[in-house]
Amino acid sequence: MQAKIRALLKERNAIMLAHNYQPPEIQDLADMCGDSLELSIRAGDTDAEVIVFCGVHFMAETASIISPDKTVLLPRLDAGCLMADMIDAESLAAKKASLPPMPVVIYVNSTAEVKALSTICCTSANVVKVVNSLPEQEMLLAPDRNLAMYAASKTDKKIHVWDGYCPTHEWLTVSDVEKAKADHPEAIFMAHPECRPGVLALADEVESTSGMLRYARQSTHEAFIVGTEIGMLHPIQKQNPDKIFYPASKKMICRNMKRIGLTDVAACLENMSGQVKVPEDIRIPALSAVKRMVDLSR
Numbered sequence: 001m002q003a004k005i006r007a008l009l010k011e012r013n014a015i016m017l018a019h020n021y022q023p024p025e026i027q028d029l030a031d032m033c034g035d036s037l038e039l040s041i042r043a044g045d046t047d048a049e050v051i052v053f054c055g056v057h058f059m060a061e062t063a064s065i066i067s068p069d070k071t072v073l074l075p076r077l078d079a080g081c082l083m084a085d086m087i088d089a090e091s092l093a094a095k096k097a098s099l100p101p102m103p104v105v106i107y108v109n110s111t112a113e114v115k116a117l118s119t120i121c122c123t124s125a126n127v128v129k130v131v132n133s134l135p136e137q138e139m140l141l142a143p144d145r146n147l148a149m150y151a152a153s154k155t156d157k158k159i160h161v162w163d164g165y166c167p168t169h170e171w172l173t174v175s176d177v178e179k180a181k182a183d184h185p186e187a188i189f190m191a192h193p194e195c196r197p198g199v200l201a202l203a204d205e206v207e208s209t210s211g212m213l214r215y216a217r218q219s220t221h222e223a224f225i226v227g228t229e230i231g232m233l234h235p236i237q238k239q240n241p242d243k244i245f246y247p248a249s250k251k252m253i254c255r256n257m258k259r260i261g262l263t264d265v266a267a268c269l270e271n272m273s274g275q276v277k278v279p280e281d282i283r284i285p286a287l288s289a290v291k292r293m294v295d296l297s298r
């Protein structure tokens with residue numbers, strides 16, 4: 001199957017991108033693995049004609065927003081994001097109307113329609129930088145309440161919070177972390193900013209998925225508790241064979257990130273199925289929010 005996919009990628013002039021939570025066999029075959037920000041930037045930089053995006057729907061949409069001339073394939077169109085489902089264009093428009101005029105910082109985990117109504121995108125890797133880049137003192141940050149509260153704790157700006165969250169990260173409780181720390185007192189605790197504030201208060205490092213990879217590589221510590229989706233254990237252990245990584249909780253599984261298998265990748269390349277294309281009237285305003293973030297992050 002791996003040889004078949006490699007041949008199809010070549011035949012179609014395609015690149016395969018995978019998020020850090022994808023199943024090991026998908027990550028191992030991909031041309032590049034990364035966090036949401038790195039994958040967005042790579043999608044914009046590639047010369048390939050086809051992008052096979054192994055992740056969830058909003059990620060493939062972001063690739064299509066940035067690269068409208070490329071064919072973007074999501075091997076399983078049912079791979080969604082439960083947090084992205086917690087906001088839509090109608091509810092965001094209503095919220096904006098209820099507030100005084102202010103910028104909207106939109107987490108990349110959102111649909112293209114929602115991005116189109118927003119000022120600037122952010123990811124978990126750059127949220128504080130994005131918030132501080134705006135001249136305004138007050139803004140709405142949506143849809144992740146935990147990310148918004150984390151950003152608010154790192155800046156003196158006033159941040160209005162949307163009541164969305166990631167169920168996978170919300171499952172991690174303070175008592176799970178206390179237990180993991182008691183079991184592994186020598187370990188550094190790394191947490192993703194989608195975790196609850198009480199969990200982040202216990203973290204030695206708050207990082208995006210690729211931020212965790214970088215931190216573990218550069219750290220002189222040898223043991224780490226990983227506070228994010230358990231798919232992260234594969235790349236982090238692979239890149240650091242001499243270090244030890246413990247999941248903060250084995251319950252942290254995102255079903256949507258586990259939908260894509262090798263047969264789905266082969267099938268989408270064979271049939272050119274699973275195309276994700278954002279209509280131009282949505283893409284143009286959404287691109288403005290995405291581009292503003294990417295320009296800040298380069």
Ligand code: 13P
Pocket residue numbers: 020034035036037109123124125166194207208209210
């Ligand atoms: P990263 O951008 O840190 O990879 O996170 C994406 C995501 O969906 C986290 O749940």
Ligand code: SF4
Pocket residue numbers: 056080081082083084109166167168169194229254256257
């Ligand atoms: Fe969405 Fe959470 Fe899955 Fe990330 S882990 S894709 S935020 S549901």
